[in-house]
Amino acid sequence: MGIGRYLQQRILSFKYSFEGIAAFLRTEPHARVHAVATVLVVAAGFYYGLSASQWIPILIVIGLVWVTEMLNTVVEKIMDHLSPDYHPRVKWIKDVASGAVLVAAIIAAITGALIFIPIL
Numbered sequence: 001m002g003i004g005r006y007l008q009q010r011i012l013s014f015k016y017s018f019e020g021i022a023a024f025l026r027t028e029p030h031a032r033v034h035a036v037a038t039v040l041v042v043a044a045g046f047y048y049g050l051s052a053s054q055w056i057p058i059l060i061v062i063g064l065v066w067v068t069e070m071l072n073t074v075v076e077k078i079m080d081h082l083s084p085d086y087h088p089r090v091k092w093i094k095d096v097a098s099g100a101v102l103v104a105a106i107i108a109a110i111t112g113a114l115i116f117i118p119i120l
């Protein structure tokens with residue numbers, strides 16, 4: 001594959017990835033909740049003038065919550081597509097995927113509390 005064609009493919013992959021983010025935001029009510037929470041936390045971060053060492057954990061946990069929520073949504077969609085009927089194995093898969101979001105949310109809440117409570 002020539003370099004031009006390779007770059008063209010990479011640009012196309014980015015385009016599809018952005019389409020995925022847009023589809024997630026457009027179709028999932030959870031995504032809008034995360035978007036509002038992200039805007040509020042980032043606004044609070046600017047308002048209270050967080051340092052770089054405070055921003056880094058905040059940005060990491062924001063990313064952790066977005067990534068787990070997006071992958072959890074993908075797992076739900078895959079299972080609904082492949083196995084629309086009730087099945088205990090589907091329950092296990094969906095519950096564990098949703099548990100991953102909860103783990104991320106708890107870590108994010110603790111991180112936010114450790115950084116913002118002393119400032120407030």
Ligand SMILES: Nc1ncnc2c1ncn2[C@@H]1O[C@H](COP(=O)(O)OP(=O)(O)OP(=O)(O)O)[C@@H](O)[C@H]1O
Pocket residue numbers: 030072076083084085086087088090091092094095098
């Ligand atoms: N096909 C199925 N077989 C067995 N259990 C299921 C099935 N579909 C859903 N469940 C159960 O219902 C729960 C919620 O699944 P659902 O796909 O409705 O996700 P949701 O309500 O959008 O969840 P979330 O709030 O995590 O996005 C699952 O965690 C699982 O316990």
